[in-house]
Amino acid sequence: MPKAKSSIQIKNRRASFDYEFLETYTAGIQLVGTEIKSIRAGKVSLQDAWCYFSGGDLYVSGMNIAQYSWGSWGQHEPARDRRLLLNRKELRHLSQEDKKKGLTIIAVKLFIADNGYAKLVIALAKGKKEYDKRQSIKEKDTRRELERGGIL
Numbered sequence: 001m002p003k004a005k006s007s008i009q010i011k012n013r014r015a016s017f018d019y020e021f022l023e024t025y026t027a028g029i030q031l032v033g034t035e036i037k038s039i040r041a042g043k044v045s046l047q048d049a050w051c052y053f054s055g056g057d058l059y060v061s062g063m064n065i066a067q068y069s070w071g072s073w074g075q076h077e078p079a080r081d082r083r084l085l086l087n088r089k090e091l092r093h094l095s096q097e098d099k100k101k102g103l104t105i106i107a108v109k110l111f112i113a114d115n116g117y118a119k120l121v122i123a124l125a126k127g128k129k130e131y132d133k134r135q136s137i138k139e140k141d142t143r144r145e146l147e148r149g150g151i152l
Contacts, residue, residue: 008039010110012046017133019106019125025094027058028085029118033076034068039110039118041068049107051084051122053095058084060107060120084120097124 031039038044043066051060059081067075086094097103109121128136 008042008110008112010039010042010044010046012049012106012108014047015106015108015123015125017136018128019104019123020128020132021108021123021125022103023097023124024108025086025090025122025124027120027122029060029120030083030085031076031118035065035076036118037068037070038065038076040112043068044110046107046110051105051107053098056091058086058091058094058105060084060122063107063110063120084122094124102126 045064045066047064048062049060050062051058053059061081062079063082064079065076067078094105098105103124103126105122106125107120108123111119111121113119
């Protein structure tokens with residue numbers, strides 16, 4: 001019997017406003033305890049999530065997975081740093097790009113894959129300036145107005 005499609009998709013909406021995405025990757029997450037149950041319940045915040053390298057591995061920091069309400073002794077720490085699972089080629093490329101000035105790696109979206117594993121979409125990003133943000137707002141308003149069928 002096939003598994004039901006998961007509707008869990010937690011997005012970092014602020015990220016697309018503050019950053020320009022250059023490349024995106026899909027990474028697995030190393031979870032412990034009741035973290036997957038909390039993710040399936042949708043109790044995750046990616047608001048301040050960013051990634052860093054430590055010892056050749058990539059970690060996500062600032063991702064908050066709330067404690068599972070029905071858990072007892074196997075509870076997890078909500079704000080711990082979690083290891084991301086990527087292949088060596090991707091890790092090497094991201095490590096080289098992360099060392100460049102003005103680039104960072106941020107968490108964009110968290111979802112449950114078809115096989116039941118939690119996946120995190122990360123992006124190599126460049127911060128936007130204030131005038132870039134104003135331009136993004138203007139483009140979004142123009143696109144919205146055209147979709148409505150209205151005349152500017």
